Amino acid sequence: xxxxxxxxxxxxxxxxxxxxxxxxxxxxxxxxxxxxxxxxxxxxxxxxxxxxxxxxxxxxxxxxxxxxxxxxxxxxxxxxxxxxxxxxxxxxxxxxxxxxxxxxxxxxxxxxxxxxxxxxxxxxxxxxxxxxxxxxxxxxxxxxxxxxxxxxxxxxxxxxxxxxxxxxxxxxxxxxxxxxxxxxxxxxxxxxxxxxxxxxxxxxxxxxxxxxxxxxxxxxxxxxxxxxxxxxxxxxxxxxxxxxxxxxxxxxxxxxxxxxxxxxxxxxxxxxxxxxxxxxxxxxxxxxxxxxxxx
Amino acid sequence: xxxxxxxxxxxxxxxxxxxxxxxxxxxxxxxxxxxxxxxxxxxxxxxxxxxxxxxxxxxxxxxxxxxxxxxxxxxxxxxxxxxxxxxxxxxxxxxxxxxxxxxxxxxxxxxxxxxxxxxxxxxxxxxxxxxxxxxxxxxxxxxxxxxxxxxxxxxxxxxxxxxxxxxxxxxxxxxxxxxxxxxxxxxxxxxxxxxxxxxxxxxxxxxxxxxxxxxxxxxxxxxxxxxxxxxxxxxxxxxxxxxxxxxxxxxxxxxxxxxxxxxxxxxxxxxxxxxxxxxxxxxxxxxxxxxxxxxxxxxxxxxxxxxxxxxxxxxxxxxxxxxxxxxxxxxxxxxxxxxxxxxxxxxxxxxxxxxxxxxxxxxxxxxxxxxxxxxxxxxxxxxxxxxxxxxxxxxxxxxxxxxxxxxxxxxxxxxxxxxxxxxxxxxxxxxxxxxxxxxxxxxxxxxxxxxxxxxxxxxxxxxxxxxx
Numbered sequence: 001x002x003x004x005x006x007x008x009x010x011x012x013x014x015x016x017x018x019x020x021x022x023x024x025x026x027x028x029x030x031x032x033x034x035x036x037x038x039x040x041x042x043x044x045x046x047x048x049x050x051x052x053x054x055x056x057x058x059x060x061x062x063x064x065x066x067x068x069x070x071x072x073x074x075x076x077x078x079x080x081x082x083x084x085x086x087x088x089x090x091x092x093x094x095x096x097x098x099x100x101x102x103x104x105x106x107x108x109x110x111x112x113x114x115x116x117x118x119x120x121x122x123x124x125x126x127x128x129x130x131x132x133x134x135x136x137x138x139x140x141x142x143x144x145x146x147x148x149x150x151x152x153x154x155x156x157x158x159x160x161x162x163x164x165x166x167x168x169x170x171x172x173x174x175x176x177x178x179x180x181x182x183x184x185x186x187x188x189x190x191x192x193x194x195x196x197x198x199x200x201x202x203x204x205x206x207x208x209x210x211x212x213x214x215x216x217x218x219x220x221x222x223x224x225x226x227x228x229x230x231x232x233x234x235x236x237x238x239x240x241x242x243x244x245x246x247x248x249x250x251x252x253x254x255x256x257x258x259x260x261x262x263x264x265x266x267x268x269x270x271x272x273x274x275x276x277x278x279x280x281x282x283x284x285x286x287x288x289x290x291x292x293x294x295x
Numbered sequence: 296x297x298x299x300x301x302x303x304x305x306x307x308x309x310x311x312x313x314x315x316x317x318x319x320x321x322x323x324x325x326x327x328x329x330x331x332x333x334x335x336x337x338x339x340x341x342x343x344x345x346x347x348x349x350x351x352x353x354x355x356x357x358x359x360x361x362x363x364x365x366x367x368x369x370x371x372x373x374x375x376x377x378x379x380x381x382x383x384x385x386x387x388x389x390x391x392x393x394x395x396x397x398x399x400x401x402x403x404x405x406x407x408x409x410x411x412x413x414x415x416x417x418x419x420x421x422x423x424x425x426x427x428x429x430x431x432x433x434x435x436x437x438x439x440x441x442x443x444x445x446x447x448x449x450x451x452x453x454x455x456x457x458x459x460x461x462x463x464x465x466x467x468x469x470x471x472x473x474x475x476x477x478x479x480x481x482x483x484x485x486x487x488x489x490x491x492x493x494x495x496x497x498x499x500x501x502x503x504x505x506x507x508x509x510x511x512x513x514x515x516x517x518x519x520x521x522x523x524x525x526x527x528x529x530x531x532x533x534x535x536x537x538x539x540x541x542x543x544x545x546x547x548x549x550x551x552x553x554x555x556x557x558x559x560x561x562x563x564x565x566x567x568x569x570x571x572x573x574x575x576x577x578x579x580x581x582x583x584x585x586x587x588x589x590x591x592x593x594x595x596x597x598x599x600x601x602x603x604x605x606x607x608x609x610x611x612x613x614x615x616x617x618x619x620x621x622x623x624x625x626x627x628x629x630x631x632x633x634x635x636x637x638x639x640x641x642x643x644x645x646x647x648x649x650x651x652x653x654x655x656x657x658x659x660x661x662x663x664x665x666x667x668x669x670x671x672x673x674x675x676x677x678x679x680x681x682x683x684x685x686x687x688x689x690x691x692x693x694x695x696x697x698x699x700x701x702x703x704x705x706x707x708x709x710x711x712x713x714x715x716x717x718x719x720x721x722x723x724x725x726x727x728x729x730x731x732x733x734x735x736x737x738x739x740x741x742x743x744x745x746x747x748x749x750x751x752x753x754x755x756x757x758x759x760x761x762x763x
Contacts, residue, residue, distance in 0.1 A: 023502050037459055043552065043561040044459075069560060084459040086496040216552070216561075219457050219498055220685050221467075222544035223526040228535060233528060238687065252535045255638035259537045260562040267560065281558065 001081040005058060010140045013065040014108055015074045016050070022057030024049070024087050030115035031093030031210065031242055034061065035218045037084035038072050039285035045069050046215045046237075048112040049088060050141075062111035062140065067264050068271040072282055075275075080286065089218040090241045093208075095119045099182035100126045102174070103149070104167050104196055106188020107133060110141050112210050113187040114148075120185075121148045128179075129153070130170045132188065136161035168195045181205050186245060190254050197245035207245035211236050213256060228252045296401050301618035305588050308471040308555070311615055312376070312404075320405040324352040326390060327397050334387040335399060340735030341440070343367045345384055345399055352402060361410040362417030364403060369443030369486065370436065370734065372411060372478045375404025377469060378731045379609045411481055418489060422449035427748045430455060430514040432499040432688065435463025436730045437520035437721030439486060440737030441744070446490040448745045453514070455497040460551060463522055465730070467551040468543070470582050472589065473612075476550070500687035505695070509716055516716050516744045519703060520737060523722035524685020528678050529574065533632030538564055538640030542579045542679035549586055567591035570672045572643050574598045574629055575679030576606035578729075581613065583677040584621050595621050596671065600628040600648045600661040626650075626661070630668065632676060643673045682727050692717070702726060710740035715753045718744055 006018040024034060033048040045067075051060040065071040076082070093116040101120045105113040110131055121127045129149040133139040134157045146152045153170050154162025163170070167188075174181065184207040186196035193209040200207040213225040213236050220238035227236050228249035234240065274280035297313040298304070304311050315323065327349045335345040343364055351360035364371045380386070380400035388396035410417055427450045431438045434456040442452045460466050462479040487493060497503060499521075508514045526541030528534050545563070548554040554563035571592040573584040576599035588595040597616070599606060602625050606613060617623070624645070631644040647667035650659035684701035696704040696713035703712055703719040710718040720736030722728055747753060 023497065027502055041553070041556075041559045043559075084496050086457065086459070086498060086502070088501055089498065216544055216547055217458060217467075219501075219687060220525050222547050223528065223541040224544040226528075226535065233530070233534070235525070238525075252638075256535060256537060258638075259564075263562045263565070267562075 001083055002085040004076055004078050004080045004082065007076065007078050009074075010062065011138050013071075013074065014062060014138070014140055015065070016060060016062045017073075017076075018058050018060050019082065019085060020057060021059050021085050021087075024085065025052045025057050025059050026054045028052045028059060028088035029092030030095065030119040032088035032090050033218075033241065034059070034085055034087030035089065035215070036073065036082055036086075038069055038076070038082060039282070040083060041285065042072075042083075043069055044084075044216055044218070046089070046212070046218060048210070050111045050114055062108060064108040068267045068282075071268070071271065072286065075283070076286065086218065089237055091239070093119065093185075093242055095123050097124045100128060100180060101183045101185060102171065102181050103127060103129045103145075104171065104184065104186040104188065104192075105129070105131050105141075105145070106167060106186075106192040107138060108140065109188030109192075109210075110145070113185060114141050114145060116185060117145060118148045126150050128174070128181075130155065130167045131162075132156075132167040132192065134158070166195070167192060168199045171196065171199055175203060183208065184245075185209075190250055190257070193245060193248075194250040197248065197250070201246050208242050209245040209248060210241045211243060211248065211253060212241070213253060214259060227256075296398070298615075301615075301620070304472065305585075305619040306591075308589055310475050311472050314408050315401050315405045317409075320352060320402060323398050323402060324349050327353075328389060330389050332389065334389060335384040335397070338383045338387040339367075340383065340731045341368045341738050343384070343403070348406065349397070349399075349402060352406060357406055357409040358413065358415055358417045360406045360417075362419055364406060365417060366419055367738070368734065369440055370482050371403050372407035373436070373465060373474060373482060374731055374734065375400050375402075375407050376474050376478075377729075379729060381610055383731065411478070416485060416488065418485065419447060421447050421490060424451070425449040425748065427451065427516075428453065428514045429744055429748075430499075430508045430512070430517045431520060432505075432517065433457075433463055433520040433522055433721075433723075434461040434483070434493065435520060435522050435721065435733060436465065437522075437733035437737040437740070438463065438518065439483070440734040441518050441520065441720070441741045442491045442737075443486050443489060444738055444741030445744060446486070448741070450745070450748065451492070452490070453492045453494060455499050455503075456493065456495045457498040458551065459495050461493055461495065467547045468579065468582070470546065470550055470586050472585070473582065498687060500689075500691045505688060505692045505714075505717060515748055516718065518710075518737075518740050518744060519688055519712075519717065519719040519723060520721045520733070520740075521685055521688055521723045522733075523682035523727040524687075525683045526678070527681045527683055529629060529680065531629060531631050533634060533640070534678075535638075536632050536634040536640040537638050538634075538673075538675045539632055540564070540675070540677045542573075542575070542583045542677050543682070545583055545677045546579070546586065549590070555590055563590070564675050566675045568593045569674040570594045570596065571675045571677070572596050572598055572629070572671060572673035573677045573679055575681075576601065576608060577679065577681075578608045578612055580677075580679035581608045581616050583679050585616055585619060587675065587677070588619055588621060592675075596624055596673070597621055598624045598627050598629060598643070598645060598671075600626065601650065601658065602626060605658050624671070628661070628663065629676075630663075632673075633670070640674055640676055641672070642670045643676055644668055644670050682722075684723060684726075688723075700726070708739065709743040710736060711743060711747075711753070716747070
């Protein structure tokens with residue numbers, strides 16, 4: 001059992017957890033992830049480690065409630081126990097002095113990019129961060145990234161905060177201004193990562209993306225997370241999750257991530273209907289009353 | 296052996312074989328000649344004292360019979376169900392010359408089931424504590440056997456498991472209808488009662504390293520039994536289509552994560568009323584194709600590149616699969632998977648094969664027949680053509696020697712690796728094999744670890760040949 005020490009919403013349906021997991025806290029490096037199972041009939045879901053404190057033996061994860069399991073997780077509060085947390089999984093980010101690193105975080109992908117941005121800064125890089133979100137309310141970790149970045153830009157779809165536009169608009173602007181960029185790290189929704197890859201490809205700027213395919217065990221055993229990279233099959237859980245953006249076949253990733261969309265949708269609808277009734281079995285399994293959704 | 300009728304069982308996950316009743320077990324046990332040769336014991340990878348336990352069965356001393364088996368085999372309810380007895384104890388049984396061999400597997404299962412149902416446990420006593428700690432990496436058959444043997448010798452044993460449940464391939468790989476998970480849990484509980492400590496959700500090589508276990512956590516020896524890791528694919532076009540699974544993924548979703556049950560959250564492809572193709576001819580392929588049938592597939596088809604005679608699966612599994620209506624498409628191999636515009640699998644394009652000259656394994660090697668391509672419908676395909684070594688432990692243990700394919704080098708008798716204090720056995724040394732061979736390796740490793748802990752002597756350096 002893994003105890004939740006802190007839990008607070010950062011944005012609607014986006015919650016940050018501090019979890020007691022001493023072995024993982026000690027072993028973890030930026031870019032790595034965990035797999036959790038929230039109850040004894042739950043599915044296994046991968047979540048990136050946003051931060052860790054080896055001295056306190058804790059790790060932080062930031063969870064967006066998009067499916068049944070992540071919404072169940074986001075209903076848990078400090079003091080609750082998560083039955084299964086395993087990690088750190090995947091290869092860590094390659095951290096060294098590149099020069100200028102542009103870190104692009106889209107939506108909750110920012111939580112994945114954040115620890116790598118910190119490590120890049122510590123390794124002596126100039127870090128320029130571009131955060132993208134649909135609206136201001138969905139923006140996370142802005143202050144934390146501002147502290148670790150030499151420069152930070154915020155892009156919103158509605159222009160209600162920062163600048164109106166896409167992260168790629170800002171990236172192109174930086175290039176047009178003649179900034180020298182040695183590495184781009186882009187983590188967010190697949191269309192965003194694909195757009196960044198297409199923007200940097202003609203410029204030959206090395207670009208890294210962190211992929212989020214469907215995963216089961218996370219140790220290389222099942223091959224469910226296979227992605228096409230440079231025409232070859234790679235397992236995101238052991239060969240990744242970070243890959244050369246210019247070699248990734250995003251179409252195959254998008255197609256494979258749709259594999260359970262229908263059943264996921266049905267599960268979520270059923271869950272949302274159940275959570276309104278007292279004593280829904282999923283919450284009983286978490287040992288709690290039906291809680292309210294986040295703010 | 297009484298079993299569920301094929302037309303009933305093909306639609307449920309309950310166990311196929313129902314087990315012997317007391318009277319049938321007595322009748323069977325009377326067929327044992329109690330011969331002096333004990334071929335059966337020699338034919339067993341862990342050396343179960345067959346004659347002695349069968350005599351105890353005849354005497355009606357079933358709990359004592361269980362204790363007798365457990366001296367050499369800590370998982371009798373499991374091996375009684377999944378061992379390829381025809382190649383081992385029963386294959387060398389003297390009375391096989393005049394008919395059917397003694398049904399040793401069925402008797403072993405009978406004894407283990409009797410013990411379980413009695414609520415009593417025939418556990419041999421442990422030696423006094425030695426104060427030494429041993430870490431076992433992986434809770435599959437090799438790890439469990441090694442752990443059981445070591446606690447009996449008085450050592451403190453901790454088993455680290457990467458998944459959230461204990462049992463390794465016994466829980467994620469072998470289906471409920473062949474090995475009920477309740478039985479695995481029971482055997483694991485028995486080991487816990489004997490004193491084995493179990494820790495789930497630890498991936499050695501990631502969560503903690505082998506050096507960390509030895510140098511920081513106070514373990515005097517480590518036994519690596521991580522099993523056959525990465526699934527092999529065919530590397531043909533279309534293998535990324537939705538609906539194409541590795542056998543490991545398909546079986547893990549169904550067996551470990553119970554994806555077929557409504558109240559479990561893990562999804563699996565809904566193959567009800569669909570055509571399913573499973574590629575391979577081993578036990579894993581049989582398990583996958585029969586699982587697809589139970590999930591409601593309209594047609595479950597096995598595609599194998601050799602003929603039925605060369606199939607490595609247990610004879611009983613092949614027989615059961617056929618009885619249940621699995622269609623065998625032999626001397627054929629997929630060359631491409633074809634999908635619709637949204638990326639969902641629709642067909643497998645196959646090529647006819649013919650058998651050529653025997654290869655290194657002694658089996659006639661299949662060759663594609665030019666121009667013989669044909670297509671079969673398939674909305675789900677499961678690739679069950681074997682696995683390669685999982686590199687996680689090796690990658691973080693630089694002084695651990697590996698051989699071709701990334702398997703760990705270990706001495707065939709002592710299970711000692713190139714690294715002092717580190718032993719390895721089971722599929723991570725041999726490549727994919729059987730439960731009982733892994734258990735045999737776990738046994739040898741336990742004896743060797745005990746000897747190392749007793750004497751402190753590691754030398755002579757291990758030769759480089761893998762275990763045979």
